[in-house]
Amino acid sequence: MTTPMDWTRQPGLLKGRTAIVTGAGGGIGRGLACALGLVGANVVIAARRASTGEETAELVRRDGGIALAVETDVADRAAVDAMTAAAVEAFGGVDIAIHNASSGLSGKAFKLDEVTDADWDEQVGVALGAAFHLAQSTLPCLQASTAARFIVFSSSQGLHGGAMNPVYTAVKSAQRGFVKALAREWGPHGIVVNGVAPAALTDAARTYLASDPARSAKAMASFPLGRMGDMRDDIGGAVVALCSDYWRYVTGQTIMVDGGYYTAI
């Protein structure tokens, strides 16, 4: 058991900065939103369903943070533009854009032969189409910021070539190419671009691990830290660091936030 993060040590670290988090209606995105809220950022929660987005906003506010939930289908360019406009109207700009949203099919196992066009369109649309939308939509705001960050949530699957779902592996690897190229393109604008490859103890992971303790113990042996990351304290903590001034000189990287699970880079 790990001691929860003491967030009182970093009050106001991102105070006054506005962060968009896509896919923040639950899971890792919710953890990111809560972490960013705890360090003073104005958090814009882009969630596919208004109800789950508002739940996350309430969690942020409960901890003293500032949050705005905006119902957003990230695969829809107009919806992303409307969400960005709402962020600007509420907070005057955007400093941090985090593309975390992931298709519901991401965790599903597929053989290559079994991938349907609909599966493909869904996963590619959320992973790559939405990254494009968020980048185009937020660029003017990020150019105007003095601490601009663009972060894409990728996966170690994209690096080690997970066999489970070749579409997921492909799009997560593609996001790494996106990050590297965009970092070079936006560096002259002063915008820092990075990827994050997390190993998070999501609800799905928790259920999977609980279903077979022996198998889970074996799986945990692959983590030098012996556990998967807490969505707010471990994954969110790393993102807060990436968004802070302390990491302003790191760009074009995909940071493994995975307890040491994949070290072969």
Next chain:
Amino acid sequence: MAAGTTDTGWLSGRQVWAVTAGADMASAVIAGLLDAGAKVAQLGDDAETLAAGPPDAVKLTGSLASQAQADAAVEQLETASGLPDLVVISLLPKSALRLAPISALTEAEWRDGACEGLRALLYLLRALKPRIEGRNVAVALIGPSLSLVGCPEMVALSTLLEGQRGMMKSVARQWGGLGVTLNWIAAAPRALSPWFDAAPLAAKPDAVSVALGRGADPRTEIAPVLGFLGSPAGRAITGATLMLDGGEFMVP
């Protein structure tokens, strides 16, 4: 001109399928495979590009725009040449080769440039599977190495290339038990195509930027690497990225 292998006949009688949709990045490699005695059947999506390639290859046109079209195209290859020992793939839609900041791309340009070449690879690999499983076939994908370091004004291309490379790794895991190997050849961009002469490629700043002082010559230095991957000696290599850039970035 680099001094390459002087061996001849190291692919004598072996059947190569080359699938080269989009921009021509593989003609010189195909010429090198023919030099080595391979029989090459080349499938492309553009008759003009095919015609400009090595004259000794069997040339076929076909599309990878849908699964049905990919199945039909690969069936043409089998009918024309028999089953392959080695499959060489280069899928770079011309739409991906455009120098422009991401802010200047339309939705359609992004989709065509970053995503369609990835979908084409999905269709192609599935069409190939029944013809290569259980036969110790090597599949080698060729792309410019720029995606490993990133390139401004080429976000769509960098995204596409890394997507294809990721799919290669996943499928290498899924098909390893079927006796199929898949690998990625990341070549110095300017060695593959003069199109990259105008691209703002990243360069390794160093007293010695490129260890060999040059990229690999596709005909004499990349083609033999493919031949090795297709040989019994290369059977243990799969899911790998072979950086043939003359020792520039030396990526981890």
